[in-house]
Amino acid sequence: xxxxxxxxxxxxxxxxxxxxxxxxxxxxxxxxxxxxxxxxxxxxxxxxxxxxxxxxxxxxxxxxxxxxxxxxxxxxxxxxxxxxxxxxxxxxxxxxxxxxxxxxxxxxxxxxxxxxxxxxxxxxxxxxxxxxxxxxxxxxxxxxxxxxxxxxxxxxxxxxxxxxxxxxxxxxxxxxxxxxxxxxxxxxxxxxxxxxxxxxxxxxx
Amino acid sequence: xxxxxxxxxxxxxxxxxxxxxxxxxxxxxxxxxxxxxxxxxxxxxxxxxxxxxxxxxxxxxxxxxxxxxxxxxxxxxxxxxxxxxxxxxxxxxxxxxxxxxxxxxxxxxxxxxxxxxxxxxxxxxxxxxxxxxxxxxxxxxxxxxxxxxxxxxxxxxxxxxxxxxxxxxxxxxxxxxxxxxxxxxxxxxxxxxxxxxxxxxxxxxxxxxxxxxxxxxxxxxxxxxxxxxxxxxxxxxxxxxxxxxxxxxxxxxxxxxxxxxxxxxxxxxxxxxxxxxxxxxxxxxxxxxxxxxxxxxxxxxxxxxxxxxxxxxxxxxxxxxxxxxxxxxxxxxxxxxxxxxxxxxxxxxxxxxxxxxxxxxxxxxxxxxxxxxxxxxxxxxxxxxxxxxxxxx
Numbered sequence: 383x384x385x386x387x388x389x390x391x392x393x394x395x396x397x398x399x400x401x402x403x404x405x406x407x408x409x410x411x412x413x414x415x416x417x418x419x420x421x422x423x424x425x426x427x428x429x430x431x432x433x434x435x436x437x438x439x440x441x442x443x444x445x446x447x448x449x450x451x452x453x454x455x456x457x458x459x460x461x462x463x464x465x466x467x468x469x470x471x472x473x474x475x476x477x478x479x480x481x482x483x484x485x486x487x488x489x490x491x492x493x494x495x496x497x498x499x500x501x502x503x504x505x506x507x508x509x510x511x512x513x514x515x516x517x518x519x520x521x522x523x524x525x526x527x528x529x530x531x532x533x534x535x536x537x538x539x540x541x542x543x544x545x546x547x548x549x550x551x552x553x554x555x556x557x558x559x560x561x562x563x564x565x566x567x568x569x570x571x572x573x574x575x576x577x578x579x580x581x582x583x584x585x586x587x
Numbered sequence: 588x589x590x591x592x593x594x595x596x597x598x599x600x601x602x603x604x605x606x607x608x609x610x611x612x613x614x615x616x617x618x619x620x621x622x623x624x625x626x627x628x629x630x631x632x633x634x635x636x637x638x639x640x641x642x643x644x645x646x647x648x649x650x651x652x653x654x655x656x657x658x659x660x661x662x663x664x665x666x667x668x669x670x671x672x673x674x675x676x677x678x679x680x681x682x683x684x685x686x687x688x689x690x691x692x693x694x695x696x697x698x699x700x701x702x703x704x705x706x707x708x709x710x711x712x713x714x715x716x717x718x719x720x721x722x723x724x725x726x727x728x729x730x731x732x733x734x735x736x737x738x739x740x741x742x743x744x745x746x747x748x749x750x751x752x753x754x755x756x757x758x759x760x761x762x763x764x765x766x767x768x769x770x771x772x773x774x775x776x777x778x779x780x781x782x783x784x785x786x787x788x789x790x791x792x793x794x795x796x797x798x799x800x801x802x803x804x805x806x807x808x809x810x811x812x813x814x815x816x817x818x819x820x821x822x823x824x825x826x827x828x829x830x831x832x833x834x835x836x837x838x839x840x841x842x843x844x845x846x847x848x849x850x851x852x853x854x855x856x857x858x859x860x861x862x863x864x865x866x867x868x869x870x871x872x873x874x875x876x877x878x879x880x881x882x883x884x885x886x887x888x889x890x891x892x893x894x895x896x897x898x899x900x901x902x903x904x905x906x907x908x909x910x911x912x913x914x915x916x917x918x919x920x921x922x923x924x925x926x927x928x929x930x931x932x933x934x935x936x937x938x939x940x941x942x943x944x945x946x947x948x949x950x951x952x953x954x955x956x957x958x959x960x961x962x963x964x965x966x967x968x969x970x971x972x973x974x975x976x977x978x979x980x
Contacts, residue, residue: 453727453770454751480751485759487751507704509750509759513696 403427403460404478404489407506413466416493416502417473423466428579431458438578445574448538448567452482461575472496477576478506481568484560485509490568492525498581500528503569510561515554524551530573538567590890593881594897597874608866609906612952615859616910619852620948621921624914624940626848628922632935633841634808639934641720642687642803643812645828646677646819666691668798673822677802680818682810687715688799690789694760708760708782710789719805723778728754728769731785738765741783744773749780758782760792856955864959867899871967878967879975888968895964896957903956907949915940 406412413423430439439457443449450456464476478491486509493502503525505517515521528547536544541563553562598605648667668690677686690710697703713731717723726747731739740758742750747770752758758765765784773779790796806815812829819827871878878891914921918938926932 452751453753454748482751485757485764487749507699507749509699511759511762513699 403462404480404491404506405462406464406476406478406491409464413464413476416476417466417468419468420466420473421468423464423476426463426465426579427460428463429458429460430575433579442571442574442578446538446567446571447536454480454482461579463576463579465580474501475576475580477572479568479572479575481564481571483508483510483564484558485511488561488564488568490565490572492569492572492576494576498529498573498577500525500569500573502526505565508561512553512555512558512561516561516565518554521554525569528569528573530570530577533570533573536566536570538563538570541566590886590894591897594894595901597870597894598898598901601870604866604870605902608863608902609909611862611866612859612903612906612956613910613913615855615862616907616948616952617914618855619859619952620911620914620940620945621918621938622848622852622855623944623948624918624938625921625925626845626852627941627944628935628937628939629844629848629933630841631939632933632937633837635935636933637837639722641722642685642805643829644804644806644816644819646673646802646804646822646825647800647828649824649826666693666800668795668800669802669825671797671799673799673802673825676822677804677819680815682807682815684805684807684810685715685719686805687712687719687803688786689716689801689803690786690793690795690798691800692789692793692795694793706782707780708784708789708793710786710793711783712786716783716803719803720778722774724772724774726770726772728767730769732768737785737788738763739768739784739788740765741769741771742767743771743779743781743783745779746782747771760784763792856951859952860955860959862959863899863903863956864962866902867895867960868963868966870898871895871963874967875970875975875978878970879972879978882970882972883976891970892964892968895967896960899956899960899964900953903953904949906956907952910952911940911945911948915945 409423409425413420430442434441436457439450459480461477461479465472466474466476474496475494476491477494478489481488481490488508488510489506491504491506492500493504495501503522508516510516532545532547534545536542536548541559548566551566553559555562646669648669671688674686674688677683689712692708692710693705694708695703695705699706717730726744728741730741731737733739740760742752742758747753747767750758752767752770754767754769756767758767771778784792786799790798806812812835816827816829819825881891882888918940922937925937
């Protein structure tokens with residue numbers, strides 16, 4: 383009982399801060415859904431602070447074309463990379479990031495081919511007035527086949543630039559493009575992080 | 588030269604002995620005051636922690652899950668409601684310090700992500716809830732700015748993280764936009780995942796006018812919680828969730844700590860008293876002949892008795908004041924040491940040395956010293972002048 387009391391009291395003095403990550407809600411189910419023939423997966427927890435610190439953050443921001451903002455987009459945010467296997471072969475990757483939207487948080491997940499192209503796109507969670515449009519299959523399908531190179535001159539602050547494939551991605555609703563632009567920023571950031579955490583390293587090996 | 592001046596001179600003549608005696612008394616005083624201060628501070632801090640736990644009793648409709656986690660697992664179903672009038676009935680049960688009505692609501696939004704999602708809201712009374720949950724501190728902003736019926740929300744730490752919201756941002760409930768007035772710091776409770784909005788707003792938005800799901804009850808400090816719970820069970824269709832057991836255990840911990848501390852205080856007193864007795868008695872024996880000469884010069888036994896007691900008073904007074912001052916000066920370091928060594932220490936000042944405590948402690952040290960000085964003083968007063976002068980040192 384005393385342990386319980388101490389636990390209860392300790393709860394009231396705990397004010398630790400921790401950056402929020404973005405994990406799959408149900409990894410077993412989600413991996414199987416996107417990779418039906420997968421035989422397993424491994425999970426890696428990475429962060430900019432651990433992988434390269436401030437210089438890496440600057441590099442990410444430079445490629446992104448925007449600085450990290452607000453309380454929740456920080457250098458120590460943990461990113462979870464799911465590497466999916468079919469036997470001993472890598473059949474793809476799953477990676478999600480949190481993005482601040484106009485009305486709430488967006489959890490933007492990309493499913494990558496082993497080469498780094500986008501195989502699929504989905505919001506694990508989103509709060510938006512335009513949620514119905516954003517979570518439609520038509521909208522998600524527009525991201526299939528995109529690669530980081532398509533975003534090389536895309537400016538997330540203005541929404542301008544990008545390859546023809548990026549320019550072809552259209553927002554179904556014309557009322558307010560804030561969450562649409564936030565989504566494109568999240569996609570570009572997601573690809574940059576995956577390029578640094580996975581694809582560049584794999585090529586170095 | 589009067590007998591008091593003789594006493595003062597005696598102490599000055601034996602400087603080293605006087606200094607060591609004063610140091611001994613000062614150390615005892617330091618221990619005494621620190622322990623008494625700890626006794627007071629520990630209890631006060633624990634009481635504050637109990638107070639900061641907010642309400643001790645939660646009243647819900649019978650069968651209603653009162654935890655957000657349960658609600659989420661059940662997909663936001665299973666809530667039952669009480670009429671808001673129950674507040675009046677609870678106040679009538681007596682011993683109530685304050686109550687705060689709440690309306691919990693879970694809303695499933697099919698567009699909230701790939702498979703939809705449930706969000707739990709808590710409608711709270713802005714006038715009572717904030718100070719009944721004093722441990723809730725803000726990372727950003729504050730409680731609702733405009734009071735009742737406004738479209739404002741406060742987010743728990745994890746809810747804000749999940750929604751990437753900061754104070755001043757917009758938050759969506761249904762199709763309506765709300766202003767985020769504040770984001771709470773992490774508390775380790777279910778409040779972390781909660782989205783708070785004014786009770787009347789919640790009742791209106793979720794179409795639950797005049798209904799509440801929970802009533803937080805804070806009782807008077809000395810209230811009989813079990814008896815009060817029995818009273819509550821007389822209300823129709825309610826269940827009582829109580830923190831009484833936690834509070835009782837904490838109070839038994841406090842009582843145990845007090846017994847231990849007071850035992851050490853008694854030991855400190857005894858050490859101080861016998862230290863003074865020993866020192867003064869030795870001093871009397873050393874001045875055996877001197878006292879005999881004083882008596883032969885006309886000093887009465889009562890004068891000698893007063894002289895010895897006066898010496899004792901000076902020793903204890905100076906030692907006590909030094910000890911208490913030292914205790915006050917290093918109370919911060921003492922508190923740091925206590926916090927380092929004991930596994931759990933409540934928040935707030937652990938050692939509280941008030942002016943009253945300081946004055947009473949010095950007085951108690953002098954009183955104990957005088958008690959210890961009575962026997963040597965009686966021995967000194969009983970010395971026969973001629974036999975004392977004839978004796979060899």
